[in-house]
Amino acid sequence: MAVTTLPSGPFGWLSITWRLLDYWITVYRRTWRGSVFTSFLTPLLYVVAMGVLLGGFIKTPAADLDGASSYLLFVAPGLLAAQTMQLVFGETTYPVLGLIKWHKVYASMVATPLTVSKVVIAQLGFIAFRIMSASVVFILVMTPFGVFSSVGGALGAFFVQLLLGMAFATPIFAYSAALQSEEGFTVIFRLLMIPMFLFSGAFFPLRNLSPVLEQIARITPLWQGVDLTRMLALGTWDTPSALVHLAYLVVLSVAGGWLAIRSLARRLAK
């Protein structure tokens, strides 16, 4: 019998989105080897080079390091959040434009019962999986260095990466889906990712910046993630500021998700 109905209701919606699982499994099977190697080795190199070796030269009292008793403990959570950001920039720039432009994969997906929102959400699901697997590895690598004051803190830091990742993934997806050429990526790599990586409190306390720059750094998405991850790792949880960070990241994720779907729908309707 031919298809006359589609699964309906909230679970029907999910079950249609779930139809993209095999696509992403197949893609991952072709690419996981490279990503596993880098996601294990990169954190180790960073933690050793910056935390242990560079940190060996830094003798600053805990009060000046946001409550961290050594530079290693200060920088490691920052590196985790920064890694999440970089991974998401990688997953939502060239791959998105590639699926639009070079291989027309999205176009072939929406020629089926799938819709744009389901295609976007399935891909965000894949990115969430990538963030989770990279974060688990990073957290496990950091644990022997005594970076986490508690198991709960490590677990919390894991979930913060997921939220931080989505807060970056959705607006960048929206941006990439609207781009005509990949030159637009150079702009956001240079003007957003690298400055945020260097100046959003991953490597030094924000108070070291001039007052104006400090305020700018405090409104970046990465700072919200860095501060949350650091508070959880060090056990210096401060509920009011944590709630501000969490609300910021949730709003950015949801607004970005709406924009991403709209942006890709416009692109594919042309």
Next chain:
Amino acid sequence: MPYEYPSVTAAPQSPGVPAATDSMVHARGLRKTFGSFEAVRGIDVDVHRGEAFGFLGPNGAGKSSTMRMIAAVSPVTAGTLRVLGMDPQTDGPLIRARLGVCPQEDSLDPDLRVRENLLVYGRYFGLSRRAVRARADELLEFAQLTDKAKAKVDDLSGGMKRRLTIARALINDPEILLLDEPTTGLDPQARHSLWDKLFRLKEQGVTIVLTTHYMDEAEQLCDRLVVMDKGAIAAEGSPLELIREHSTREVAELRFGVGQHEALAARVADLADRVEVLPDRLMLYTEHGEETLAQVHGRGLRPLAVLVRRSTLEDVFLKLTGRSLVD
């Protein structure tokens, strides 16, 4: 899963389908604009179950825009469109579940192997993994790609890629197969092999809607077609009807030296129903080409080369628009 799929050889019409109408595509005053550009300017089209229907026209005639509206991926700007009795605006996913789409540019995933492209795609239609594996093997056989199942897409020839794209479009056993310029860019041998596949599908009862700017393709494949030009329909009918209505039975083509055609046209104008002057030849539209040719010779004219042939859709298009199909 709420449904199962018959094999490709099963009759396409299923009992109990609510939209069991014979109108597969129904359009009235259909329009598509992009900003101030009118790609499709109010066309009326009806495609019936089991027929092969063509949109013939040059590049930029609005064929692809029309196809994308029928495929329920591009919103209708104005007018009425029903596909399988449903409105693409509200029932897009339901319509797309019963269509097979072969786009103009291959949209195969190069990260996936040949067979994987079919497996993954079948899942989008809700086929079980087991069903999709069986169907994929059947379609690889149909597309003569069984021994390429594990190959990379990038290693396939153009004709193989197109056959794989058509196989992918058939994964859900569609009631309508939409083909946008199916043989553009293929060599003659690959084109004939593809026509053979499409012909077999048509014999099995699949409704085929295709666009083309090749008149021979339209003549080979289409039961009925519309000639499109600048977003509008210039004529409609079977290939034979269109030729009868808009052209003569035969055409005598005369080639003279470069630059002489315009001047010589006046000397042969009375020998044919109509004379077309092209930069490289004169075309005399006549019922009996050989007789006309003898008369041309009788007037002492000595063309460098002559050709008498039957009228084609190319001649129909030239008559209707004053231009040729392929630039």
